[in-house]
Amino acid sequence: MGIVRKTKAVNTVLNIFEHNNEAKSVVNLIELVKGEMNKTTVYRILDRLEQDGTIHCFNGKDGLKWYAKCNGCSENHHYDLHPHFQCTNCDKVECLSLEVKIPSLKNHKVDTTDILLMGQCSDCLT
Numbered sequence: 423m424g425i426v427r428k429t430k431a432v433n434t435v436l437n438i439f440e441h442n443n444e445a446k447s448v449v450n451l452i453e454l455v456k457g458e459m460n461k462t463t464v465y466r467i468l469d470r471l472e473q474d475g476t477i478h479c480f481n482g483k484d485g486l487k488w489y490a491k492c493n494g495c496s497e498n499h500h501y502d503l504h505p506h507f508q509c510t511n512c513d514k515v516e517c518l519s520l521e522v523k524i525p526s527l528k529n530h531k532v533d534t535t536d537i538l539l540m541g542q543c544s545d546c547l548t
């Protein structure tokens with residue numbers, strides 16, 4: 423795929439991820455750039471940034487797609503094995519910098535995992 427062309431639309435989406443470390447749901451993102459680009463463009467940009475190793479994608483509760491900035495990922499090497507935490511109270515999603523031990527399965531090859539822990543975040547507990 424190569425480097426994402428830095429169009430204005432791409433930059434707008436990138437900026438959202440650069441300026442805070444929080445994960446964003448696709449619904450959230452579309453809302454944030456409303457008026458600047460349509461849904462289809464948002465989906466296309468997210469796809470390309472994901473392929474380039476800039477952001478990663480995972481499923482949150484209610485089957486919603488979430489995106490967050492990758493740490494040290496590249497086009498050829500995604501380190502997406504970390505779990506995510508979603509707060510059932512405020513819906514905030516965090517990337518957890520934990521390593522999850524993937525069990526080795528006989529005669530199977532595991533490519534990705536999608537682990538979502540749910541509960542109350544530190545803000546909601548205090």
Ligand SMILES: [Zn+2]
Pocket residue numbers: 509510511512513514542543544545546
């Ligand atoms: Zn919370």
Ligand SMILES: [Zn+2]
Pocket residue numbers: 478490504505506516517518
């Ligand atoms: Zn993450």
